[in-house]
Amino acid sequence: MNNKDLETLRAQINNIDNNIIELLEKRSEIVKEIGKIKREKGLSFYAPERENQIYKTLDSLKLTYMNKNSLKAIFREIMSASIKMEEPLTISYLGPEATFTHQAAIEKFGTSLYYQSEESIEDVFFDVEQDRADFGVVPIENSIEGVVNYTLDMFVNSNVKIVSEIMVDIKHNLLSKANSLSEIKTVYSHPNALGQCKSWLKKHLPNAMLLETTSTAKAAKIAAKDKTAAAISSLAASALYDLNVLAKGIEDKINNVTRFLVIGKHIPSPSGEDKTSLMFSIHDKVGALYSILKIFYDNQINLTRIESRPSKQENWSYIFYVDIDGHIESESVKRAFDNLSEVVPFVKFLGSYPKYIK
Numbered sequence: 001m002n003n004k005d006l007e008t009l010r011a012q013i014n015n016i017d018n019n020i021i022e023l024l025e026k027r028s029e030i031v032k033e034i035g036k037i038k039r040e041k042g043l044s045f046y047a048p049e050r051e052n053q054i055y056k057t058l059d060s061l062k063l064t065y066m067n068k069n070s071l072k073a074i075f076r077e078i079m080s081a082s083i084k085m086e087e088p089l090t091i092s093y094l095g096p097e098a099t100f101t102h103q104a105a106i107e108k109f110g111t112s113l114y115y116q117s118e119e120s121i122e123d124v125f126f127d128v129e130q131d132r133a134d135f136g137v138v139p140i141e142n143s144i145e146g147v148v149n150y151t152l153d154m155f156v157n158s159n160v161k162i163v164s165e166i167m168v169d170i171k172h173n174l175l176s177k178a179n180s181l182s183e184i185k186t187v188y189s190h191p192n193a194l195g196q197c198k199s200w201l202k203k204h205l206p207n208a209m210l211l212e213t214t215s216t217a218k219a220a221k222i223a224a225k226d227k228t229a230a231a232i233s234s235l236a237a238s239a240l241y242d243l244n245v246l247a248k249g250i251e252d253k254i255n256n257v258t259r260f261l262v263i264g265k266h267i268p269s270p271s272g273e274d275k276t277s278l279m280f281s282i283h284d285k286v287g288a289l290y291s292i293l294k295i296f297y298d299n300q301i302n303l304t305r306i307e308s309r310p311s312k313q314e315n316w317s318y319i320f321y322v323d324i325d326g327h328i329e330s331e332s333v334k335r336a337f338d339n340l341s342e343v344v345p346f347v348k349f350l351g352s353y354p355k356y357i358k
């Protein structure tokens with residue numbers, strides 16, 4: 001290909017880019033209208049059910065050249081910019097910067113919004129409750145470590161609702177200012193990450209001292225100040241703290257996924273494929289849990305998870321958390337919720353939200 005060809009092709013791209021920009025301008029004009037209606041009606045500017053519809057449409061396309069994940073990332077950012085045009089929302093997350101929760105938040109809301117890092121899950125809940133943030137992102141469970149009890153417990157006394165969910169593949173990496181493994185004397189990370197990379201550490205750094213930190217991002221911050229130290233952390237942290245990636249994907253089990261929740265104050269409209277989360281306690285008597293599970297069965301509702309936690313009110317009494325298929329606005333879910341309310345001492349609706357799609 002000679003330079004002339006290259007110039008011709010780039011001129012064609014310039015034309016297409018102009019068309020894309022013109023269309024984005026037209027799209028933005030409509031977005032502004034939507035924003036006005038939402039403000040008048042007190043609706044949520046972020047509409048996860050609508051975003052899922054758009055992602056599903058993209059998923060169903062038959063494309064010749066474009067990679068679907070790339071296309072979705074482009075639309076993620078278009079919608080992020082659109083939300084910002086309607087209302088520049090603030091998203092609170094369990095920080096510091098470059099944690100997996102931060103990554104999850106950006107995956108959900110794109111890069112156009114404001115992000116507010118918090119030191120604890122409790123603070124993320126408080127930010128949303130007290131309107132210091134419009135939405136919050138917190139971890140709820142990991143495929144290896146199990147449920148994040150702290151997040152579950154927060155729902156007992158909080159009135160925030162679950163409005164969306166995110167799944168993130170957890171990839172651990174060894175980051176350091178050093179250039180080779182032989183220089184590493186200490187490895188810092190969150191206890192979960194150290195646990196998830198145990199075999200790799202034993203094989204490649206058998207003599208290193210392992211030290212726990214409150215987050216994987218904090219570990220990266222510490223490692224940035226000591227050339228004999230390394231951190232197990234995300235690639236985002238390697239960029240943020242300018243660290244070398246000495247080894248990629250060092251987790252022992254490859255299927256390491258963390259589920260995060262977006263919390264807010266509005267309940268999204270049904271998307272067609274939704275989940276509902278509920279919390280309840282039961283009477284201390286024979287068959288109590290059985291009779292509750294039967295309510296879901298009788299209403300033909302699929303129960304996708306059940307967790308129990310000590311109620312903290314009296315010893316050996318428990319609170320149950322369930323996720324079911326369907327939206328609270330559907331007849332069967334509404335009926336099941338009403339039936340449940342009649343037989344349990346305490347029940348709380350935690351949210352109906354669209355199921356995660358990658």
Ligand SMILES: O=C(O)C(=O)C[C@]1(C(=O)O)C=C[C@@H](O)C=C1
Binds near residue numbers: 031
């Ligand atoms: O359809 C809406 O409710 C919009 O606000 C528009 C739009 C979009 O850009 O397509 C933007 C933000 C919402 O989260 C969903 C969709």
